[in-house]
Amino acid sequence: MSNPYQPPPVRGYGRPHPQGTLVLVLGILGLALAPVAVPGLLRGTQVLREIDARPTLYSNRTPVVVGRLLSIVALVVWAGAILFYLVAVVALGHDLT
Incomplete structure (x- = not known):
């Protein structure tokens, strides 16, 4: 059992x-x-898992979190743009060429 009075590791x-x-x-x-x-x-x-496994070893968690969030935002924006394009093509009745 761990010591409840032990301070958390310094990040x-x-x-x-x-x-x-x-x-x-x-x-x-x-x-x-x-x-x-x-x-x-x-x-x-993957990098966040490695940083969280050993929090005192690495110092750049914030840039990793920002990069991961930007990747998520980019995927959502691109998926929305593609979906909008497909809906517009179907609604207007044009073919994809």
Whole structure:
């Protein structure tokens, strides 16, 4: 049983996670290029699990969270744009060419 009086581990005093910047860049690029958002989301989830498993080892959790959220936003925006386009095509009765 753990000691209830033990303070929680201090976050953010370690070194940056080596893939933290990559997740942020993929999240930003995902806003312009939809396929890039998928690896940003997958890699971001993996990196967050690694950071949360050892919170005192890594110091760049915030950029990873931002990159992962940008990937999610990019996927939602792109899915909405594609859905809007398909609905507009069907509503207007035009073919896809």
